[in-house]
Amino acid sequence: MRLLFAVLTCFTAAIHLAADGPFSQKTLDHAAKLRELGLKDTRAYSLVESLTVEVGPRMAGTPADKLAVAWAEKKFREMGFDHVAAEPVPVTHWVRGPEHAWITAPYPQVLHITALGHSIGTPPEGLEAEVFMVPDLATLKKSKAEDVRGKIVFINHRTEKSRDGNTYGKTVPGRAAGAAEAAKLGAVGVVIRSIGTDSHRFAHTGVMRYEEDVKRIPAGAISNPDADMVQAQLERGKPVRIKMKLDCKLLGTVMSANVVGEIKGSALPDEAVIISAHLDSWDLGTGALDDGAGVAITMAAAKLIAEAGVRPKRTVRVILFANEESGLEGSRHYVTTHQDKLQNMIIGVESDFGADVIWRFDTRIDEAYLPVADAIHKALEPLGIARGSNRAFGGPDMTPFRMMGVPVVSLLQDGTDYFDFHHTADDTFDKIDPKKMAQNVAAYAVFAFLAAESPDGFGRIPVTAGSP
Amino acid sequence: MRLLFAVLTCFTAAIHLAADGPFSQKTLDHAAKLRELGLKDTRAYSLVESLTVEVGPRMAGTPADKLAVAWAEKKFREMGFDHVAAEPVPVTHWVRGPEHAWITAPYPQVLHITALGHSIGTPPEGLEAEVFMVPDLATLKKSKAEDVRGKIVFINHRTEKSRDGNTYGKTVPGRAAGAAEAAKLGAVGVVIRSIGTDSHRFAHTGVMRYEEDVKRIPAGAISNPDADMVQAQLERGKPVRIKMKLDCKLLGTVMSANVVGEIKGSALPDEAVIISAHLDSWDLGTGALDDGAGVAITMAAAKLIAEAGVRPKRTVRVILFANEESGLEGSRHYVTTHQDKLQNMIIGVESDFGADVIWRFDTRIDEAYLPVADAIHKALEPLGIARGSNRAFGGPDMTPFRMMGVPVVSLLQDGTDYFDFHHTADDTFDKIDPKKMAQNVAAYAVFAFLAAESPDGFGRIPVTAGSP
Ligand SMILES: [Zn+2]
Ligand SMILES: [Zn+2]
Ligand SMILES: [Zn+2]
Ligand SMILES: [Zn+2]
Incomplete structure (x- = not known):
């Protein structure tokens, strides 16, 4: 009897906390649904297979880089993203x-x-x-x-x-x-x-x-x-x-593009959660882990949100950056050309560390909003993800955003084996485990959905430089 | 009391069996000493390091093949082998x-x-x-x-x-x-x-x-x-x-050599136990696993026998064959040019399956001599080696010997990972574990010593072809 009482008390307390927290139970239930659907995802695995087989290595400025841009636009459109754009970026063209x-x-x-x-x-x-x-x-x-x-x-x-x-x-x-x-x-x-x-x-x-x-x-x-x-x-x-x-x-500067795909928000469509990756790769492998995986995970997570039946308040924006590899040229250009919109970018993250399981959730947000991040973490925790610090890196292409005060998070993947393959001819599709990749899709979908549903965003972080 | 009695019975039975078996207790004790010394061996590891660093890839007929022959002769002499010879062999020379x-x-x-x-x-x-x-x-x-x-x-x-x-x-x-x-x-x-x-x-x-x-x-x-x-x-x-x-x-035929090093027998020096490997390798890697490991294991095992204080009755002959890789040219040539001596080759084995642990001892001998092989196996058993069949392969370069009726054994290595590296640029020294290599040296030393001490050899096996 005392045990039953204790259980009931806990249960009531949990509901009460949810009701009092930043997200409604209905929202949390939908996040849980996304988590379960994400764990069954096969779309990301198919996407990275398609990118590595049909495009392959795609070093910035090469003909294959243009193929990759076309591939990404086509996939976004086929998946029914609300807004798709290839935004031109000048990139450094070096050849081996x-x-x-x-x-x-x-x-x-x-x-x-x-x-x-x-x-x-x-x-x-x-x-x-x-x-x-x-x-x-x-x-x-x-x-x-x-x-x-x-x-x-x-x-x-x-x-x-x-x-x-x-x-x-x-x-x-x-x-x-x-x-x-x-x-x-x-x-x-x-x-x-x-x-x-x-x-x-x-x-x-x-x-x-x-x-x-x-x-x-x-x-x-x-x-x-x-x-x-x-x-x-x-x-x-x-x-x-x-x-x-x-x-x-070095052959000089040629044109590439950041490819953007959006799932429009239902209430505040101009405000956006950014989930990103880089579309370029080195020329030696087929860029499966670096960063075909990130491309596939973020595209699949946004698509999952779109098809799961509940549009979040804010827009989920997938950005596939140009030329991360030799100078973050795509992300720098994006921040420079969208400076007037940075206030509407409530938070960002890049997936650029392979395809192994995510084990930690770091944030870099205004401390006043930590309870919101902690509530998001609770929805990630069943995926085996621990709560990390508030000193997140965010991913290489988040650097220009971070420097301009945009909050970021890291969904840290296990990188133990990442540098076995990184930047080699051996970075190929066979290195990806579809189950681990699905865990990533689940985490990105849960994070992006809840971040887009957050009551008031995550504030701003200190600007560390006048320009990216 | 009943337990003590049982233990004593077992002990007595074991001694009794030894006294009745093919080997004296003194010989078995020395085999046990070789086993312990072998497990501490570092010479094989140093030898394969030397071969891979100072010679590297050594495809039959190339200048590096000649360097390898000179390397082997020099090492045999430095280690004080009783008889050292490079016996000329014509080999096929193909280049990539x-x-x-x-x-x-x-x-x-x-x-x-x-x-x-x-x-x-x-x-x-x-x-x-x-x-x-x-x-x-x-x-x-x-x-x-x-x-x-x-x-x-x-x-x-x-x-x-x-x-x-x-x-x-x-x-x-x-x-x-x-x-x-x-x-x-x-x-x-x-x-x-x-x-x-x-x-x-x-x-x-x-x-x-x-x-x-x-x-x-x-x-x-x-x-x-x-x-x-x-x-x-x-x-x-x-x-x-x-x-x-x-x-x-294909560039035609050029000269290489089988390199032979002997530890002379004390009583029957004309009779020999052959432990062998192939000196050539493919050109892509440095031939560490295939077959630098075999070269090093057999050289180190024979040297260990020489320095452990008891000369076996018969000669232990290490043969490092030329051009195994593209046609067993060295071993065929050896058998052809030593046909009149085959009767004196009482048994042979080749180490050509990497450097992982030996897990099974197979034989292919006249069945009348199986008790001798079983007694050798008892001395190998503490190394974790199981007794296998009497249908041993013997190693690729034992094929011409086997066909001519020479008994062979296999000291089977764990080959689970061998074909990860086999015949690739990745067959390099870092793939060798010195502890596992020492277990090989122990097994080869024990086998070669006891085989050379066997009362009457191992008979002959059926001849399967008129010529090798
Ligand atoms: Zn990357
Ligand atoms: Zn990279
Ligand atoms: Zn071999
Ligand atoms: Zn081979």
Whole structure:
């Protein structure tokens, strides 16, 4: 009897809380329905299959990038989105040609190399020099010019696995700034241990940056087993020489597009929740995990909301950004060209971390609205999603939005294996688990629906820069 | 008290059996010592590191093949083997050049391809044709010439995982005979789904054979994810076209060598136990698993016997065969040139299935000697090795020996992951676990020592052919 009383008390309390919370029971019931429907979703899996098979790699500025834009517009229209648009964006067009490298001494070996994005090429006959190895970028910065001059710098910095991807942040500066720092000391080229957590012979590409007034030198990444090989030869105490031939170049600026698809809100259609991904990919794989998965998850989640019978008050806007990979060009352009509408963008999120399960919900909103976020989290919790901090990153393409004060959330995916495939030829459709992908669709649908139903949005966050 | 009695009975029975069995307790104690020392072995791991780093890929007939022969001779001498020799063997020399393939229609995509060993190349401008897909070789054989003529045949036969590798035998006929069977029906080329159990973008090479009086057409393998791609495009119902450029050719016959290292027997030095591996590898990886591991395991096991203080009665002969990969040329040549000595080869084994743990001991000996094999098995059992059948394969290079009546054993390694890496660029040193490799050294040392101590050898097995 006492137990029954306790159960009844809890039950009453729960209903009472719901009635008092930011969402009506009816709204929460519909969120629960979306969650269940999402877990059965197969549309996202089909979408990423279609994108990877019918378009494949779609590096910004390439003909396939245009195919991807056309693909996205067509899919949005076929799925009956209320508003579909391809908004033109100028993007940097860089191309990769054949790429080869070898250890030429003391023990000749083939190396699996790939040029870093935006690298210049080598002379057609190749570039050969002795190797100078450093364990990381910090050590390179402290190295003496007399040791580095005329050499190819090898940044032998291994990326460890992590669930949240924090380890990527430790090694990626070597990829971005290695060439500039090496050139300041007179190096003729840079080779990095791939920013990747696998032990397969795939080199991981990714963008790098030259500095103004610093000589531009070619930069490539070699696979982990190849980095082991260079290291093993160096450990034998003899000078090691590398020859590399990279035939890549920057072609200037061409047009691409951000592709937008909207499910219009029933009461406040001008206010929008943004769920996003990036449409471009690197050229080596078919961009299944990065970021075909995000494209598919966000499109499928919005479509699920549209077909589940209850239109939320506000608009759910899916944005598939152009050229995330080499400079967030699509999202920067979007924020710049929609500056007058930023106040109506109540919150945003990007899915750009593969297709593994979502395990944590982070927010970055005005603290006054945390109870609303917590109520959304309660609806996500049955999916195995924990409540995280109020310091969400939001995803790379949310950076320009965040800087302008737009609140963001992160639906953090398990990234333990993400960097096994990231930016390699091995980022292909077979790496996606349809069950895990459906959990993502469920989470995005629940989040987007409830955020669009929130009483008053999520306020604004501090602006961190005058312009994106 | 009854328990103690039972224990004592067992103990006495065990001693009694040992005294009555083929080996003295002293010999069994030394075998146990070798087992313990073997489990601590690090020499094999160092040897395969050395071979992969200082020689690397060593395809038969290439300059690196000669380096490998010199490496093996030098290592045998450094380790103090009693007799070291490089016995010349003529080998087929085939070379691989650049290789590329694409789907050109309906949805252009890059394919990761590698030529099959001994394939002819395509014309320099490439070979482009519509794809005709078959699920396996058997279906190809039953296909109609009118369906195949002028097309590139795609044999889409997936290799499943298995511990003993039996699944390899199901798909490998498509690799070996696919080109000939396709050419009989008028095909212009063949592409197979790689004989590999991974889902990474590595194409798996391996030898193929043309038939006399059948037109020679180029043959390549594409990785599993690429095979998925071709299949997915075909499933859309439109004709799929592939273009392939393979720049490979047969260069004729050049000299290589079988490298032999012996630990001489104390009483019957002319009689030998053969433990073997193949020194050559494919050109794509560094031949760590196939067959650097076997080279290292057998060398280290023999050295362990030499340094453990008790010389067995008979010689332990390590043979590192030339060109196993494209025709068992070294082992055939060895048997042909040592035909008069075959009677003195009391038993043989080859390690050529990677570096995972040994789990089963098979024999193929005269049945009268099975008690001796069972006694050897008892010494292997503490390593987790089960007793298998008397229908051992022995390893590919034991085939010519077996055919001539030489008894063989198999120390079967767990092959579950072997075909993930087999014949790919990804067969590299990082794939080897030093602990598992040490278990192999322990097993080989125990087997070789006890076999060399056997009272009267293992008899002969039926001769299955007049010549190897
Ligand atoms: Zn991305
Ligand atoms: Zn990326
Ligand atoms: Zn082999
Ligand atoms: Zn092999």
